[in-house]
Amino acid sequence: MANPLNNEQALYDQIKNEKITVPLVIWDLMYRYLGDEISAMTQITLSYWRCNEPIPVSDAGKLLDHSKKINTVIRKIIYHDEIKDENEKIGELRNINTKLHPILNELFFHYIGNDLYGIDLIVASYIDESDPQPVPVEMARKILNKTASMKLFMDRLREATNQEVRI
Amino acid sequence: MDRSKIKILVVDDEEDITFFTAKILQYDGFQVYKALDGASALAVFEKECPHICLLDVHLGYSKIDGMEVLEKIRKSGSDTECIMITRITDQETMAKAKTLGVKEYLLKPLAMEDWLKKVHAVAENIDERSAPHG
Numbered sequence: 001m002a003n004p005l006n007n008e009q010a011l012y013d014q015i016k017n018e019k020i021t022v023p024l025v026i027w028d029l030m031y032r033y034l035g036d037e038i039s040a041m042t043q044i045t046l047s048y049w050r051c052n053e054p055i056p057v058s059d060a061g062k063l064l065d066h067s068k069k070i071n072t073v074i075r076k077i078i079y080h081d082e083i084k085d086e087n088e089k090i091g092e093l094r095n096i097n098t099k100l101h102p103i104l105n106e107l108f109f110h111y112i113g114n115d116l117y118g119i120d121l122i123v124a125s126y127i128d129e130s131d132p133q134p135v136p137v138e139m140a141r142k143i144l145n146k147t148a149s150m151k152l153f154m155d156r157l158r159e160a161t162n163q164e165v166r167i
Numbered sequence: 168m169d170r171s172k173i174k175i176l177v178v179d180d181e182e183d184i185t186f187f188t189a190k191i192l193q194y195d196g197f198q199v200y201k202a203l204d205g206a207s208a209l210a211v212f213e214k215e216c217p218h219i220c221l222l223d224v225h226l227g228y229s230k231i232d233g234m235e236v237l238e239k240i241r242k243s244g245s246d247t248e249c250i251m252i253t254r255i256t257d258q259e260t261m262a263k264a265k266t267l268g269v270k271e272y273l274l275k276p277l278a279m280e281d282w283l284k285k286v287h288a289v290a291e292n293i294d295e296r297s298a299p300h301g
Contacts, residue, residue: 024256031254032225035275036181042277043187050280051194062183148278158255 002114002149011103012160020101021161026077033073034112034154037066041119042147045140054134060127063143067116067123074112078105104157111153115146170196173290176217177201178208178236179252180227184277188221191283197290205231209239216245218293219286221273223252224260234260241267248289252277 005011014020041063048055055063077100100108122143126135135143175197179185182203189199200215202208205226212220220240224233237249250271251264261272271289273282 028254028256031256031275035254036184038276038278040181040183040187042279043184043191046280047187047190047194050191066183144279147276151276151278154276155255 002111002118002153005106005110011107012156014103015101015160019162020103022100022104022157023098026098026100027158030073030077030154034070034150037070037073038147038150041066042144045143045147049137049140049144052137054136055140056134057127057132060123060135063123064120064127067120070112070116074108074116078108104161107153107157112150115150115153119143119146168291170290171198173219173293174198174200174215174217175219175221175286175290176208176211176215177221178203178205178226178233179221179223180204180225180229181223184223192286195283195287204229205233205236208236212236212240212243212245212247217247219289220247220249221252221286222249224257224264225253234263237264237267237269248293250286250289 044059044062044066045055048059080099122139123135126133126139175192177185177189177192177199178201179188180203185201185203189201192199200211200217202211203226206229208220208222209231211217220236222233222236226232226236233251233253237251240247240249249264249267249269250273251261251269252273252275253260253264254275264272271285273285
């Protein structure tokens with residue numbers, strides 16, 4: 001899990017006090033696209049961790065592919081980067097140009113960014129082109145902790161920005 | 168509980184989610200079938216009469232989405248337990264699914280083993296009442 005920001009509580013207090021929100025359409029897209037990619041990373045990793053087997057190089061490579069897609073979505077939402085790959089299913093995001101509040105950007109960048117970076121580092125350190133190796137089981141647990149951490153962050157931020165849940 | 172007698176159909180348009188979810192459930196001893204779109208899901212449903220269907224609401228570019236699959240399963244009179252996979256922002260769909268008898272939702276992003284506990288709980292109930300299928 002990404003280390004908490006020093007001013008984390010202050011940021012969440014500011015979100016609450018200033019009633020900073022995320023448009024519902026953005027939340028919807030984020031849950032749709034990030035939800036799929038984070039879920040895929042979870043299921044790939046969990047399928048090996050439960051069997052107590054290392055993640056083979058080919059499937060570890062898939063983790064990096066999904067991570068890249070999450071990065072694309074985050075960069076689009078935070079930086080409004082252009083999405084160039086026409087084949088990407090994240091096409092609807094092309095039309096999103098709503099700027100998020102800088103505090104939300106900071107939180108996204110820190111939490112999702114660091115967890116993804118952590119996963120990339122773990123995986124890349126094993127499947128390095130010169131001598132690719134399976135990702136060991138104990139590292140799979142670390143990857144699962146990071147995917148769970150991304151979900152927790154999304155849930156916490158959604159609640160903080162007053163996106164009510166009515167199940 | 169003899170899991171090997173319980174058939175589970177996993178339906179998600181994201182291939183890695185479908186494939187690896189199936190792998191996890193197979194490891195746990197269930198009979199698992201997979202589909203990446205609505206039409207394939209219905210074809211497998213008709214052929215295999217699964218006890219449980221893990222059904223993603225949004226099936227990408229599939230002509231038949233998860234809600235339609237759910238409706239057709241219900242109209243067939245089957246007592247297949249459907250567990251919908253959706254996202255927390257999709258309240259309207261969840262409400263509709265509830266009226267169609269869905270008892271459980273798996274919310275994306277899926278994390279850790281929480282989703283698996285729900286599937287096991289549903290499977291346990293099916294086994295206890297020995298639902299006739301197939």
